[in-house]
Amino acid sequence: MAGQQTLDIEFRGVSKRYGDVTAVHPTDFAVPKGAFIALLGPSGCGKTTCLRMIGGFEQPSTGQVLIGGTDMAEVPPHRRPVNMVFQHYALFPHFDVSANVAYGLRQIRPRLTSSEIGRRTADALAMVQLAGFGARKVHELSGGQQQRVALARALVNRPSVLLLDEPLAALDKKLRTDMQIELQNLQRELGITFVLVTHDQEEALSMSDVVCVMNGGRIVQLGAPDEIYDRPADRFVAAFVGKTNFLDGTVLESTDGAARIRLANGMEISARQSGAVAAGAAAAVSLRPEALRLGAPAGETGLSGIIRNRIFLGSTAEYAIEVPLLGTLLATADHNAAQSDLLKPGDRVTISFNPGAPLAFPASDNKTSQRETSHVEVVS
Numbered sequence: 001m002a003g004q005q006t007l008d009i010e011f012r013g014v015s016k017r018y019g020d021v022t023a024v025h026p027t028d029f030a031v032p033k034g035a036f037i038a039l040l041g042p043s044g045c046g047k048t049t050c051l052r053m054i055g056g057f058e059q060p061s062t063g064q065v066l067i068g069g070t071d072m073a074e075v076p077p078h079r080r081p082v083n084m085v086f087q088h089y090a091l092f093p094h095f096d097v098s099a100n101v102a103y104g105l106r107q108i109r110p111r112l113t114s115s116e117i118g119r120r121t122a123d124a125l126a127m128v129q130l131a132g133f134g135a136r137k138v139h140e141l142s143g144g145q146q147q148r149v150a151l152a153r154a155l156v157n158r159p160s161v162l163l164l165d166e167p168l169a170a171l172d173k174k175l176r177t178d179m180q181i182e183l184q185n186l187q188r189e190l191g192i193t194f195v196l197v198t199h200d201q202e203e204a205l206s207m208s209d210v211v212c213v214m215n216g217g218r219i220v221q222l223g224a225p226d227e228i229y230d231r232p233a234d235r236f237v238a239a240f241v242g243k244t245n246f247l248d249g250t251v252l253e254s255t256d257g258a259a260r261i262r263l264a265n266g267m268e269i270s271a272r273q274s275g276a277v278a279a280g281a282a283a284a285v286s287l288r289p290e291a292l293r294l295g296a297p298a299g300e301t302g303l304s305g306i307i308r309n310r311i312f313l314g315s316t317a318e319y320a321i322e323v324p325l326l327g328t329l330l331a332t333a334d335h336n337a338a339q340s341d342l343l344k345p346g347d348r349v350t351i352s353f354n355p356g357a358p359l360a361f362p363a364s365d366n367k368t369s370q371r372e373t374s375h376v377e378v379v380s
Contacts, residue, residue: 006033007069008161008193009054014063016049023049025217026062031195033160036187038196038204041214042240048165050214051197055163056080068160078107083154084163088170089146091138097149098134101125104157124156127186144175151183155190162187164196168203180207201241205229213237232274235361238286245292245329247285248363251277259360261285265325267303271358282363289318291357292331294349302350305329307343321349 011029015022024046031037039047052058053065056077065072067081083104091100102121105112112120125131128148138146147167154162164183168176184207187194198204204211205225212222221233232238239246252268253260259277262268269285277283295302305323312335319331331351333343343349 007031008033008035008067009195010064010066010069011050011053012064012066014050014053014060014065016046016053016058017061023217024053024060027219029219031193033193034191035210036184036194036196036208037210037212038198038208039212039214040198040201040204040241041220042199045214046217047197047212047214051084051163051165051195054161054195055082055084081160082163083157083159083161084165085147085150085154085167087166089150089167091146091149091153093138095138096134097125097130097136097138097141100138100149101134101152101156104153108157120156124152127155128152128182143171144179147171147179148182151186155186159192161193161195164194166198166200167196168198169200176203183207205241211241213241215240232286232359234275235284235286238274238359238361243289243330245287245289247287247326247329249283249285249360251279251281251283251360254279259283261358261360263326265303265323269358270355271360272356273360275362277360277362283360284363286359286361287329287353287357289330289332291353292329293352293354294319294331294333294343295352302352303329304348304350307345307347307349309345310343317343319343319349321351323351 007030009029009031011027013026013028014024015026016024039050041047049058053060054067056072056075072080092103095103098121101124102117105117105120121134122131125134128151130145130148130152133145138149141149150167168179171179180203196204196208208225210222211225211228213220213228215236221228221237228237228241232241238244247263249261249263251259252262254273254277257273259271259273260268261271261283263285271285303323303326305321307319308322308328309320311318315335317333317335319333321329321331323329329351
């Protein structure tokens with residue numbers, strides 16, 4: 001349990017209000033040492049406010065923020081064992097790379113010797129694969145190199161916690177993917193806690209050990225990336241994290257963890273439950289695009305539809321398929337599958353799906369609006 005672990009970050013009843021607006025509702029939150037956690041959610045959900053309260057750039061309206069077991073009330077940002085990498089890096093354009101990285105070291109009291117500053121600066125640049133770049137000006141660097149300088153500057157003071165405020169948002173897709181891998185490797189090598197704020201689901205799922213999904217100033221679900229994707233806690237998480245299709249239906253039978261549902265077109269299916277769905281009630285069934293198969297195996301009944309759009313993505317192709325009474329469903333097919341290259345808009349297809357794929361939610365899933373307090377622990 002978290003109480004038996006060394007915790008780097010704790011929120012105890014923390015909330016944040018701006019006048020009449022509540023940005024973060026009362027929340028208990030515990031992050032053990034060495035975790036890589038992503039705060040994920042849409043704009044305005046409270047994730048950046050949480051990050052800024054950890055960093056000391058905002059003070060909570062209620063509750064306590066603890067770092068390493070110490071209450072951070074009234075402790076200014078520069079006195080906390082935390083450093084932050086900003087979205088736009090915030091590098092000093094009139095400094096060279098070494099001076100940017102060494103800036104934090106020169107603020108330490110008692111002062112470090114010049115040789116110590118030089119050694120630690122060189123070590124930090126080598127850590128982010130920029131050895132030999134110290135004399136260059138910031139404007140002479142690529143976007144990815146500037147991002148590495150910002151990382152080196154944040155790490156050179158050896159913080160207990162590194163805060164990352166959408167640090168990859170300004171990079172192109174290929175460079176962003178490369179930097180995701182480098183950040184993962186760096187975090188494992190250093191063993192310090194990383195807290196990443198992002199609205200990019202792919203980034204959160206691919207980089208972190210734990211994903212914290214937020215909405216409306218509350219924590220909706222916290223868990224491992226595969227748990228968040230495969231077992232979303234409510235309809236919001238299912239819709240926000242990745243792509244999904246929602247099919248309307250009526251619950252015929254409900255047992256512990258499973259339900260029998262009749263879809264709007266009369267087809268009956270079995271589904272896992274997320275939240276209680278009662279017999280006779282309306283339900284929404286989530287089906288991920290990759291769970292849909294184009295074509296039904298022998299002996300199985302499928303859904304019949306017409307392809308309206310095809311999006312070619314290289315290794316896969318996405319098809320928007322209009323199914324009578326159910327609407328348009330998105331299906332993802334392997335590009336190497338024999339049939340996928342032959343399908344085009346206007347083609348009629350049969351769709352089937354893996355038996356364990358459907359996940360049922362109450363039709364009016366309002367758990368998020370009902371939750372008054374979020375209490376979560378990150379378990380390593």
